[in-house]
Amino acid sequence: MMLIPCPWCGPRDQIEFTYGGDATVRRPASDAPEPEWVDYVYLRDNPCGPLDELWYHGAGCRSWFHVLRDTRTHEVLASAAIGEPFAPGEG
């Protein structure tokens, strides 16, 4: 079970969180063509290594935030509140 560092609540067990997927995916403009929406809804990269992803602390502060996680090892390299950069020196 991963230990996830919530930017607001500190390190907590994975069971308190919900996974939100790749944080680098951006919602297309509302008038974007259909293929762009298909991409957005269905297609995800499966990178090997550090991935910027979203997590939701449902059993805590109820905030979404960023986690930099190594997909090969589950190592959590850093976390950051929405709109904040990952803390320097933490990956």
Place this chain on the structure above:
Amino acid sequence: MTQRFRLPSGGIVDRTQPIAFEFDGTRYEGYAGDTLASALLANGVHLVGRSFKYHRPRGIFSAGTEEPNALVQLGVGANTEPNTRATTTPLRDGLVAAPQNCWPSVRFDVGRMADVLSPILPAGFYYKTFKWPASPKWWMRYEHFIRRAAGMGHAAREPDPARYDHQYAHCDVLVVGAGAAGLAAARRAAESGASVIVCQQSPRWAMQFGDGNAAVDAVAPARWIDDASTALAASPDVTLLANTTAFGYYDANLVGAIERRADDGASSPRQRLWMIRAKAVVLASGALERGIAYANNDLPGTMLAGSAAIYARRYGVRVGTRAVVFTNNDSAYAAALALHDAGVDVAAIVDARDEGAVARRTDERLRAANIPVHGNALVMAAHGNDRVSRVDVTSHAGQRIASIDCDVVAVSGGYSPTVHLFSQARGRLRYDTRTASFVPDRSPMAIVTAGAVNGYCSARTAIDEGAAAADEALALAGSETVHGGRRSARDVGAPQAAPFDGEARLRVEPLWSVPAPRGAKCFVDLQNDVTVRDVELARSEGYQAVEHLKRYTTLGMGTDQGKTSNVAGIGLMARALDVPLDVVGTTTFRPPYTPVTLGALPGIHHGAHVEPVRRSAMHDWHAAHGARFVDAGLWKRPHSYPRPGESEDDAANREARNVRENAGIVDVSTLGKIELQGRDVAEFLNRVYINRWDNLQVGRCRYGVMLREDGIVRDDGTTSRLDTTHYLMTTTTANAGAIMQTIERLLSIDWPDLDVYATSVTEQWAAAAVSGPKSRDVLARVVDIDVSNEGFPFLAVAPCNVRIAQGTIPARLFRMSYSGELAYEVHVPADRGREMWEAVLAAGEPFGIMPYGTEAMSTLRIEKGHVVIGSEIDGRTTAFDLGMEKLVNPNKWCIGKPLLARPALTSPDRWQLVGLCAESGERVPRGAKIVADPDAPAPVPMHGHVTSWCYSPNVGAWIALALVSRGRERHGEKVWAVSPLANEKVQVTIQAPVFIDPAGERLRG
């Protein structure tokens, strides 16, 4: 009841405390401190079970967790536990155990036939039965017998009466294994002021170290252990867990461990599951001895040499009268002396190594004991029926050297480090040719190894490594970042192995099997009856990868997971392929290290404690008034309120009829309630709902539908505008949490520019819906605002006060309808819910108001064709399918809209919502499918399926909602609702999905 093989003194057993127990129907006696195995051996009992496949007689092979043979059915009735290792089961008064896998008895077992038939039961024979004989019919028949013949113990049929507990813990350093290395590590870590947890699977500290008498720094082992454990017990931040097995290593240094407490049926909890989050782990898990494969090396009386010594020293038990020791390393010489000291006649030491290696060991003690040593020699075969009686000793070339009568063969093939947790910590293993074993190399996790897990070693080396490992673990723990839960150093490996000085580490000349004649059974894996020949067969049939070898031969499977056999199996495959062992590699070590009682994993979280229960503020009133409850997610909701003598169905029909005729009240507190505030709420609602919201006036509410990103309908509910910038959204009960999560995500990530704040207020408000033609009369008597159709029209919202006997309750009144009748919702602060409920009921008494439950509510909504999550909104339907396409506003964007135009979602053949009516009065079967001709030959073309169905007391017939292909074009068509499972069918007429008041006049009146 004599313990014929018990020594008069020595060991940890308390001879003043005899303990009576029963095995295989016979009563025996042992002593406090015994294990079941040591007590059986003290009584001369070696034969304790039959083997898995060939039903061969098997004895006690080891003295610990690695035991492959001595698995017993422990206890009776609800407390029985299968596959329990006799070697780790503490003896207690009244213990009852039975042998497994034999019938009618362990001495006379019918299944023994399998051994005679063994030539046709090679490795993989079970898989081969899939292909031959070819008929599946036959396979179904004999597969049953294979399963019954091969087997272990049986699980209890009754619920487990024991209690299990969970404990979470955090520490700087977790020490796994409290042998000499572990105790040294724990002591060093504790001295530094770190918080330390030590877990140790045996009941005592450093038992193996304590068995010996070799002083370390002129301190006797017993004294050293006593000093260390006393110091640890006195340290403030040290938790010592005996009888606790660390079984799994998980992400971010989370270690799962099972603490076993007294298994007497009275102690509670019986076991405790520890989940320990450690900043760093010192793994001092030791090493396990392994055997050597020779012909009939499974006969009872065959035992690991180190284990035979343990029985002598630790339990004061002679494991036999005359022993032959067979070894490829030095450790067995000490074991031979221990047997000799215990009064066993050691007939010979058979050492597979050359004379030079052997000469080194012909020391004074051996000569004094007069133990002959055969160098360059092998035990080629053992003979005997239910016990070893004789062994043949030969040269490597097979030339006969001696034939020796004996009742014990003490065998040592070297030691395999217990690397399981290290491997689970993603540690890489390295094959160490000096100890002929896989040892820890490097792990990316904060884990450091010490002692015999790095390769069998002396106590001196173990203690030094323990202290060094503690220093390294402390450094790792200290470098951990507070937030990251990670350390800055990476890939810290095991400490450098001590220089090989002959004593520090045990040198082993690998010997996995002897060149026994074909046809002889030389077992590699005793628990799964895997022979040397099976490994060779796997190779010749192409199953050469180590994972294939395991699956094909079952080597390393079962409850022991190959603790004494894996490395030998790898060695044999390497020999067959003529490659080094590290080329073959190991199978993956997965948790758990030893079997974990299933009851310990859920702990107290079973039955009513699996999930929390949510109750509305009116719950106690419902219970006091005869409500039958139904689960709605975590909520308990009243299903109906049956009166004395009334069935639940009759009650629901009465309640539903009363709503249409008079008035009813239903608890709707469970609906998700989300308050939205801010300047941009209208824009936000425009984006999440398919319909338009920017024209909603203060004091009005509106029905809305949400889509998923892919265009499928997700949820529905109402949103009310309470004030200029203040809205209240309701969601379905089931989706309340998920919608809140989505809203948080949209607002914080997708649209942070919107000025909207969301707060879940589901728990803060109690809510009741008052429905029926007389609901206005009822409400007029309890609220302090004008509820006339002009003053408070359909879809109006207003703050008000509910009058109670003494004073008023602040409330919100909504005019909305789910039942299709004139209806209102009253929301009050949750703690006033029951007062409000009772006030409405009192006011409604003259009008015939009755409470109604979810069943009547469902009937009412089916009559009106209102869709619900899980039935019509089933994750596949679009707004068009559900007849709600007019709600989709063409002039704005919303979530899900961009993908709505995809061809599959706009196909005219899609299943569309319709109503069905069984005019015959017959019942619509449960889970019915819609077909044109129920008697057509299978496969019958399916036109759709029923989504909701009920008896409608207001229509006077069974009605249903259904999704039917091109359903909207087919109103008036007669089709069949069939359930082949229930063998029921009924003819139904397709119609519009509304059975009552199609024009909707009642709810607006």
